Amino acid sequence: MWNGVIPAVTTKFTPDGELDHAEMERCFALQMEAGCDGLIVCGSLGEGPMLSQDERLAVLKTAQSAAKGKPVLMTVSEAGTREACALAAKAAKAGASGLMVVPSPIYHTDEAETVATLRAVAAAGDLPVMIYSNRVAYRVDVTPRIMEELASDARFVAIKESSDDIRRTTEIINHLGDRYAVLTGVDNLAFEALSVGAVGWVAGLVVAFPAETVAIHRLLKQGRAAEALEIYRWFRPLLDLDVSTFLVQNIKLAEALAIGSTEHVRAPRRPLAGARRAEVEAIVRRALERRPALKLAA
Template sequence: MWSGIFPAVTTKFTADDQIDHAEMERCMALLIEAGCDGLIMAGSLGEGPMLSHDEKLAILKTAQGVAGGRPVLLTVNEAATRDAVSLARKAAAAGADGLMLVPSPIYHTDPEETVDTMRTVTSAGGLPVMIYSNRVAYRVDVTVPILEQLAKDDLFVAIKESSDDIRRTTDVINAFGDRFDVFTGVDNLACEALMMGAVGWVAGLVTAFPRETVAIYRLIQAGRHAEALEIYRWFRPLLDLDVSTYLVQNIKLAEVHAIGSNERVRMPRQPLRGERREMVERTIKDCLAKRPKLPEF
């Protein structure tokens, strides 16, 4: 159902901590112009847990106006299942093309709780769902046995595989064939996962480097692996910035240098400072200085 590059879009804020819809439109237009295949709003990188339901729905509307008919998914990452149900229903009413569903971001559900929660939210929304499996950040692992139960419901169509185990891509494909659209959700494992059969990439650094991200995906799909690897090896120091407690600040700082955006975040986050900022900024500037010329694809 879904494939390709789906950016996990950053949320832009004004100086007085309101949603900066104009800047979001500008930044998302760059993604669409570069050839991205969909947009995912209010996820981890989008600071979703810091947004109200009204803000998330407003962001969804802004994305729909830019996407040009490409699928726009809203992330459901609420702590309480009843709140997740409420947001899923609101997203459906607002015309979302699907949901990216975090099983339980605060309470670490056991397998039975994980299945019941995901079924409850999905049933309420009635929309296609991308399962977000991220045992590193959220301590809930959507394993192959759990997927076996969820596979009985046709609304579960995709999985964002962020277990940090590259073997999991093959495990899911071996178990289910093409039943689920497998997306990689770890930037610095993306090339590996795509070569192992993942059909999409929920990408982070794409928000600052959209053309390079799209190029890697399309070159791999065309079997031009050597060309994709050359770009990916240049990209790796930047992609490593996605695998961090400070991924939001890291990537927003990359957006400052690469696309002229801002690095405003919502508290309790604060922009990077001190040695950490110097290190990240040095990585960004070094990679920009060596930015490769992209082949035709």
């Protein structure tokens, strides 16, 4: 459950802003058909903060239907601990396989507050937890020292490592051994992280290019690093689109061009326009024109 390629999927909307469950079902199924190992819903890429808790639970249900028994994790990223605990409990009741938990994205907790928040959410959900460590986006660094303090609670099982420092993967493993499954959460550091011990990839561009994402992970597992690197180098300009304030719009445009999906987003976001749209579209179209042939053993 805590390894392989796990897409952080986008949430699909109709033109009038309602949840588009049919399109989500179609897109989520493409991830499963490509060999992904689970789904994570309602994260940053999934526009979770723009959704009500009831909407997030509805997205969870759709993902569970598409996943065909593979794990589906709910992202918990709430301003207040009370609200985070409430969502964790609701997700558990709805049958989520686990939680991916962010400390408050609004208030920048100190170490003691970070530990207390994560413990409270884990207790409320009583599910396996992946700690989302993203000091760049959320200004809270869940350090190896914090991870060590939380290690006594068996519900904490994995780390989504998104510090944007490739040294951190090795630091976690050196400090804590195999206590946590370490998954990389930065698309354009994935090859590097997987090469030094990360066991999985919480991926973003996978939603538009699932086969290539899965191929990189599988090739590395098979010891075929040179072949994986060739695909990764082709993929890299696309993967850079994940590391942006506009990652949601970037990746939804990539989905529109690569798999015929939609670009509808929740306000205050707006679809890309003008020079920024032209730049992203050129990157995606160039990649599609040069798409590598995949030769991969199961």
